[in-house]
Amino acid sequence: MAAGRVPVERRRRRPTKTGTVLTEELIVDCALRLAGEHGAEALSVRRLGAALGCDPSALYRYFHDTDDLLLAVADRIIGETMGGFAPAGDWLAGLREMAHRVYGGYSRHPKIAALAAYRVTRRPHEFRAVEIGIGLMLRGGFDKATAVRHYAAFIDTVLGHAALDAAHAALAPERRGADTRAWAEAYQGLSADEFPQLAEVRRELPLMAVSSFETALELFLSALEVRAG
Amino acid sequence: MAAGRVPVERRRRRPTKTGTVLTEELIVDCALRLAGEHGAEALSVRRLGAALGCDPSALYRYFHDTDDLLLAVADRIIGETMGGFAPAGDWLAGLREMAHRVYGGYSRHPKIAALAAYRVTRRPHEFRAVEIGIGLMLRGGFDKATAVRHYAAFIDTVLGHAALDAAHAALAPERRGADTRAWAEAYQGLSADEFPQLAEVRRELPLMAVSSFETALELFLSALEVRAG
DNA sequence: AAAGTTGCGTCAATGGTGTTGACATAAGGG
DNA sequence: CCCTTATGTCAACACCATTGACGCAACTTT
Known part of the structure; x- marks a missing residue:
């Protein structure tokens, strides 16, 4: 479950169903863009997952929870x-x-x-x-x-x-x-x-x-x- | 639906299932107490309803929405x-x-x-x-x-x-x-x-x-x- | 090159949230 | 005493964050 526990070197970069390869950086990018373009409510795990083309729960491999993601952003x-x-x-x-x-x-x-x-x-x-x-x-x-x-x-x-x-x-x-x-x-x-x-x-x-x-x-x-x- | 639309004089004070009679003042009181006693998350329409002994949706007879209630508090x-x-x-x-x-x-x-x-x-x-x-x-x-x-x-x-x-x-x-x-x-x-x-x-x-x-x-x-x- | 680990994306489910429309009932005016 | 209608209740909708089980595939090891 926990985020960041996996040392960066051991990362296995598996593409998502739609082909993109997730990264902490990519997720933060997307979150920032999403919060900017669409209104205030656009920043949810589900929408973020949809925008990234991955299952919402995949984000929990990179951040403990939404608070952790927020601080990164x-x-x-x-x-x-x-x-x-x-x-x-x-x-x-x-x-x-x-x-x-x-x-x-x-x-x-x-x-x-x-x-x-x-x-x-x-x-x-x-x-x-x-x-x-x-x-x-x-x-x-x-x-x-x-x-x-x-x-x-x-x-x-x-x-x-x-x-x-x-x-x-x-x-x-x-x-x-x-x-x-x-x-x-x-x-x-x-x-x-x-x-x-x-x-x-x-x-x-x-x-x-x-x-x-x-x-x-x-x-x-x-x-x-x-x-x- | 809308709150406050009903002139105060025409109010029909019907007691809730548990006997209490709702008032804007009583609701604000309760919200303030609830937000103080219990943690930060205690302030939701459902919990407020539970604390007041009424159905959550009853609150919408007194306030347009949670934002309206928030401003009153x-x-x-x-x-x-x-x-x-x-x-x-x-x-x-x-x-x-x-x-x-x-x-x-x-x-x-x-x-x-x-x-x-x-x-x-x-x-x-x-x-x-x-x-x-x-x-x-x-x-x-x-x-x-x-x-x-x-x-x-x-x-x-x-x-x-x-x-x-x-x-x-x-x-x-x-x-x-x-x-x-x-x-x-x-x-x-x-x-x-x-x-x-x-x-x-x-x-x-x-x-x-x-x-x-x-x-x-x-x-x-x-x-x-x-x-x- | 085959076998073994294991990272991680996916799925399904849980329990929360605000809000709405239909409905029934009782309060209060005529 | 009836009639209007305010308002509490119910059920449903569409969201939300988070978690555990699962299985594929990407690396490591042999």
Whole structure:
């Protein structure tokens, strides 16, 4: 049953009924593509099996369960977004780019992001990302413990926003629409007596429907800058 | 089928097979209790029906679907956490307390938080919370548009951290443990050649396993303070 | 080249999930 | 007292993840 128990060297590559030869890599590829093309619900063992042309249960030869597969997919995303990133100049600019890369990567795969943004993949691409992030904090002049704590706060803030926006983007269309329209509709009709502050900013409320990631990131980075210097 | 379509006044209160009389409130109560007591998976229409002593499908007379029910439960949580909150003094202190209340409320209901933190409930308790939050920003001296944008960044940062930590807390125990231990185990064994920065802070890495909410919040608030004054 | 292991794809089955339409019954208004 | 109709119940559908038994075929060994 168990996945990965079989050493890679001993692998016997038997083609499936439809001819393709399964690989961990191929499965992750397919999962990523499937989650992207079709809606949020497309990522199930059965659909994945169908897309790969194999029996669903064959996947359990490669991954313990769907959680294991999910982490593998998440690490692939991290790898893609951080690929070729080697910040050289200003540490703050480095952090800014890293934030944009991570946020952008997860935005491109909202369904996965919503499920995996808060996980620790414990896989190579994540190792590299943390290595870079902590390096940037150290370059900012923070002592070791502060660098780690600030990196945690930084990446969690970025991941938190990414997860929020991704989860929203991954919602079924009619639900996403309803949530978005709330600020321009339900919140517009509230009584000014009961909600004076909301009435005051009524015309600006639709701003609540757009992502606050950029605003939050710049506020956060400015706070870091102050503490460093 | 549809929920809420029946005006409240016309309701015919028929007891279920086991004698209890269903109410939207009673259902939300039960859902909250169920999600708290039993593990993360306890929240399903069937279990809820069993706990209420009614047929699962009876719930569809009160809520369109599980999403509708989820939003009702989430709004209840907001109401509980914000109950009696009327910040009078310093606007920054008000924001700090609001952040702690929201984060704490969701921490007490991780399963719900993981599912609902990024939603707009469009219900009374949420209205009140936004009213208070925007009021605090206006008190900080920001103009209308900036107040709204800063409130969005503020609440999304808080909700993002709450969602991250809640999702982690709602994980199945063995998965949560594995994720947590990663920083004290998998990350400790990495080669110092390949990951020099990680090696540098190796002894501080376990800090990554604890919530970064407080750190992030204080950084965020300090940035707000600078912009206000 | 034949025999023996064993990886792994397939099949069938289990027990879970949300949701719906038909139905019967009792509640409450006239 | 009847009539309308709200609503709890039942049965069914279409999904889901996961597992154990099975047998083929791809390697290893002799």
